[in-house]
Amino acid sequence: MLAAEIPGATKRRGDLDAAAAIRLSEWLRGYRPIQGIPDELFDPTGRPREYWLNFLGDLAEYTPDELKSRFSLATRHIRDTGVSHRVYGEENERSWPLSPVPLIIGHREWAQIAAGVEQRARLMEELLRDIYGDGRLVADGAIPAAALTGSPDFIRAMRGVAPPGGRYLQLYAADLGRGPDGRWWVLGDRTQAPSGAGYELENRLVLSRAYPNLYNAMNVERLAPFFAALRKGLAQAAERKDPRICLLTPGPYSETYFEQAHLARYLGFLLVEGDDLVVRDGRAYVRTIAGLKRVDVILRRVDADFVDPLELNSASRLGVPGLLEAIRVGGVAVLNMPGSGVLESKALLGFLPKLCRRLLGEELKMPNVATWWCGQPSERARVERDPDLAIGPAFNVQQPDEFLTKPRLVGDLSAEERKELFSRLDDRPCDFVGQEVVRLSTTPVLRDGRLEPAPFVLRVFVAATPDGYCVMPGGFCRTSDFPDVRAISMGAGARTADVWVITEKPVERVTLLANKDDVKVRRIMGQLPSRAADNLFWLGRYLERAEATLRLVRSLCTSLMDSEAAIHGAGETLVRLEELLIAWGALDEDAAGRRALDAARDALHDLKAFGSVIYLVRAARRTAASMRERLSPDFWTLLLNLESGLVDPARHLLSEADALQQVESALQSLAALSGLAQENMNRSAGWRFLDMGRRLERGINTCRFTRALSHEAATTDDLDLLLDLADSQITYRARYLVGLSLTPVLDMVMLDPFNTRSLAFQIVTLAEHLSSLPSLLEDGMMEEPANILLTLSSEVKTQSAADLNAAKMRKLELALMRLSDAVAARYFLQGANAVPTIKLAGLA
Template identity: 45%
Template sequence: MATEAAPPSAPLFDAGLHARRWIDDYCVRAPAADMLRAGSPAPWRAMFEELAAVASDDLGHARERVQRHAADMGTGFRIIGEAEERPWPVSPVPLLIDTGEWAGIAAGVVQRAELLEQVVADLYGEGRLVADGVLPAALVTGSPLFLRPMVGLTPPGGLHLHFIAFDLARGPSGEWRVLADHLRAPAGAGYALENRLAVGRTLGGLQAKLNVQRHAPFFAAWRAGLAALCRRTDPRIGLLTPGRYNPSYPEQAHLARYLGLLLVEGADLAALEDQVYVRTIGGLKRIDALWRRLDPRLLDPLAFDTHSQIGVPGLIDAYAAGNVVLANAPGAGVLETPAFHAFMPALAQAVLGEPLRLPTIATWWCGGEAERAHVAANLDTLTIGPAFQHLPFGLAEDAPRAALLADLARRPQDYVGQEQVRLSTMPVVIGDRLEARPFTLRVFLARGGDGGWVVMPGGFGRIGEHPEATASVIGEGLWSADVCIHGPEPVAPVSLLTAPDSLHVRRNPGTLPSRVADNFFWLGRYLERGEALLGAIRVLLGHSIDVEAGAVLPPATLGQLVGAIEGAGAAAHPATLSRAALTAFAKQAMEDEGYHSVARINRHARTIGEGSRDRLSADMVRLLEAPFPSQRGMLERAGSLQRRYAAIAGLSAEHMVRTSAWRFHDLGRRIERAMGIARAVRLFGMAGASIDDLSTLLDLADSQISYRQRYPTGIARVAVVDLVALDPGNPRSIAFQTERIGARLAELPVLSDDEMAEPQQAQATALHAIVVTAEAATLDADRLGDIERRLGMLADAVARRYFLQGAEPLRATGLTLA
């Protein structure tokens, strides 16, 4: 008898079911003005279905996944006053805005950008707004951001503003208002890009489902707009950074890499005859434009702050001559101050003849009598803050009322009162559920190739920590969100990558600033120095402390090994050679940062890595920034460190393209290794050396296996010295290092075309000749000391030739200007 077929089983996992449950549970608790509740449900449902497909029913997993993608890209930031970077906090839930609502926002910010451009041009030009009474003179000249040296100066191309940002807030009734203008050095565009990358890797199908507008066209337009203002058809453009201690340095490095800009610091640049040059290993190379992230008052000590140590003397003269573009123009930040917000409605009418499409939050500048009285009478309902600097909203609310009123009466022009801003909320993952949190939106604008404003479709959201917060500042406990502008029309897959058949192929990696070459040289030296010191510590631990390692070294050899570690400045000499004393000595040499320990050397390497993010892979940066091992046993910690050094060496050898940066890195390694081996041979390989001395030398040179394979009958001094010092086939020998040093120097640029060797090349050739003509039987301490001294002189010669810094003559003989 036939049996009835069983109905098909339901799918084990239904992403739509999870998405509907999340949304229903959230909407019961969220405020009515929440972005999810107030918007169309279909896009949010599609987004949460995509999230469920990735995280199943575990929202916490989704948060960890998107955070891991951000960490893989090296995204981080630093709070001012903190030494360590924090991971960039990304929410897995993007903010969704449809194209209809976004069109109104974009039109409003473009109008505001045009207004600000005309106002700043007037303030530093004719000054009609002050003369006609539209603006009080004290509002302008009393601002610390007004730069008098810029008055009357016409910027290249006649434009002051090139890249700006606005912080927007969405009110409970759905209206958008401007919280702040960012005109000096707007931060966050790189974070918006990284948020998109992290969320895109997590929610891979969202782009196609919602037709999310892409960021790449905005960045392409910005790069084209900056190039269009330059006087050369193939300009050299740099991103001027304050350096790695700046809170948003990781973002700056990411932007420079993404846009193909040269990441430079003030010390990398020099002004000469109204031109600006970058100091490179090939001489001075002309810079045509700088996207500056440096405080304008620190740009040029000859024009602004004379105490600035990070600016470029003469930069403003070159700017005034039209030979370098600065984005944005110094002095534009005068319009950033909260006091200016009080005058924006009047400025829109006076300059544009129309009201603001995006209103500014209501602001009263206390420099006017009526405004001061209004603020004093409404202290309980207004937020009181400084007039000429941005601080988190509400900081002045906690000031004693009497003291605030007294200071307000004494210096009213220093204060503003602003309405307390209530923010709309959006969903964010807290724990394992969705919670409503207030947000603000940072929107970015840049000038395109035609000089018009282009708006980044989205920007990034900043999410408050508490449900009742009125504004948010990125910090502990806060999150950022990708902002997706979606609509019914398909979006073309635009990328910054050039069409495959239109790109001119080249193998020149581009300009290498002298500072970067210096960093890579010392990165190689520090890594080699740390690995050599760790090797000595491991020999000490294995032969004198670990009872299972075999024979203990005799006191004479042990004393010399201790002396080598002490001579490196890694630890203080132990009182005795007892096991306990040597254990403490080894621990100090590994971990005590009061000495030149392995930990301290690693910290120096990490510092260089942090400042070279634009040229190092994320894997390399992660290895350099990894915390010091914490295993219980010292041998285990030492082994962990050794494996880390081996991984870094492998990345350097097999994954770094053979550019000049790699050549300096390798050059530093070779010089440091040759010096270390020369010292080791002098200590453990001279006439009268014991078997234990020679075995220790083989350990320090990592050549035990090579020696045993070559000489199975036993250890002999001359054979050991030949292998460790003079064998050109041993990658640990001095001869191998000197040959590679000469090769690296031959590959670096020279300043003259007479085909004569430069000093560093001549010194390397002479050193290699001494090594390859030496014989192991007669290689004595004096010869080894001379080799070590020559290596030090060679390192100094490399630094003098390639690492141009400070006050070196800009017209040095043969110096190339290009």
């Protein structure tokens, strides 16, 4: 079948070549929508929609290999940047599962969707204003009190509290699907802390890279205006003109932590955890390296019950003690307001049509799934006698109870299960609702070169702005790998798709760039949160420690190779090398006397050894994962490549050459990471803490290596190994032509300020970093890190290499350790009792 023979294909832009027309024809002939279920590819008359034919026709012009290659190259971005999600209850992250085919919606239909969710957002705002304000709806019987107070998301402490900034909901989302009649229906409301907007950004980035020409030709609505509006709305909630906005995350083990980090980076917000914030005198502050800085607005991604352990869940480690009191007195705007999650309860769905007429004076434009709350006798009786209804929880709960966490179709239950369900229903009818069974509509997906229908859920976002409500022109779409589902979560068998809203005219390209007159130029160092500084500092230390271990392992490997480099292969030098690895934690004590190859393998790959290379690299990756918003995609890619290159489940099969090759590759990756940090990172406080961690670790390692290998009875092999570990062989050979000698080796490795690997150079660099960091003291006295470093610098500058012995080197090493502790105590403010060293008054 040629393009002209395909129903509706005559409206496609241009003509397809023969091969593309055949591929398009095969896709359409092989596509089998589920009977009785609406499908996005076909309109109600059964003809393909024009914009879907346009897209599929353009897609068919790629050969199968080219299509696969294009999408593979684009999705490599997902792996390289660590785009991921975590399924609830699982420890490991999963790579982001993106479909190569977007969900496409025409602009006329989208206008109806946008109008429906915008009205629903206004309704939700008015509902919250009454629930936590006058309470007229309950008093007049429009809402049963138990339908609200039965929800764990109803926060009684927020009754009567006016929201700082004037709004309860800053971001609202609705999960949508098509009903049997083809109309869009609301499957659920998201008012607590809606997720998915950041993932939609990533989906758009990947697909626009895969098909750039097709994307532009289709006139797809851009997402940037929505996020600009969201940012303006958050800024409006603050008292100050230039507010500090934070995104409060549950932490790196959150199911959607990547999305939170990505949003914070994209919008320019500080990503903070509960321990990063502190409340003093009714105001919220973020702990930074420059002390406490006032926070004006918090966009929360922590559920309300966990935001304040003083007044809510006392077991919470995710929140901020005293945060609710700060909200009460207007000291900080927290959005969405704690307690807004009560509107996610399915118990309220049946009341919304009447409530819309009462509060907005309008009919509800977009209905939700028919729902009956069993807290009312007549509704309960209807649910009990209708076996085709699904009985599910009325409220959101996290307890491990299958009857209160997912809907159950009565007809699918065994007699014993049905008896238990109705017993629970008799005991606490308010905890249950009955709902019509939702059968999701379908959208095309590509599987193994074939076009197939997949059930989907579309999440649409609405942001409150100074100019009203703004609907994201697109959304977060989840598709299922199974043909018949009643709900979709990002677990097994679920994928995600970009959402393209198509217009008839070319779309103006817009960004988040602000007007030049609206932005005040600034160059500041003190915005870095203490936790981020701590993580950057330890990221630097882990990477440097991994490099030092790799150099030790390389020396072991070269000792086994038949070459001139094999001068450490036997005798006391090899023993000292193994002792260093044992003291390092890369080998266990039983490794002494084993074959050097076995020791090298274990030092590279033993996951149980806290000093092994793979252990250190994974520690670096975990540390980096907790601050993704501060690391470039290139940095993250290099770090993942470094880890993947070290994973070797069959390490017992590694030869000396294989082990050496792994070591060399890992050292090259570390060199690339170091170069990226030096050349691409802004010279702000974050870079300084990353480099300080490396310099401190390198200084400590140099002291340890030198103490072990530069004793009075040191051999030529010992000194040669020391120069190898300090990466100073070339410099020494160029400077000294008489061969190896203890005193000049000591001077070069420990005291030479011009050698970038020496202890002296690390101290000079550390002094430069400290002098550039903000000071907290106002009395003119020197702070403790600077005090320690000044003493250390004086000792190194006045030290003679001929007089340098093990005791003095140990003293220098201990001084570096004290400096590390002093830096942590000064800059990494931790714990609820951490206070700044200057008064809170006047803190910006």
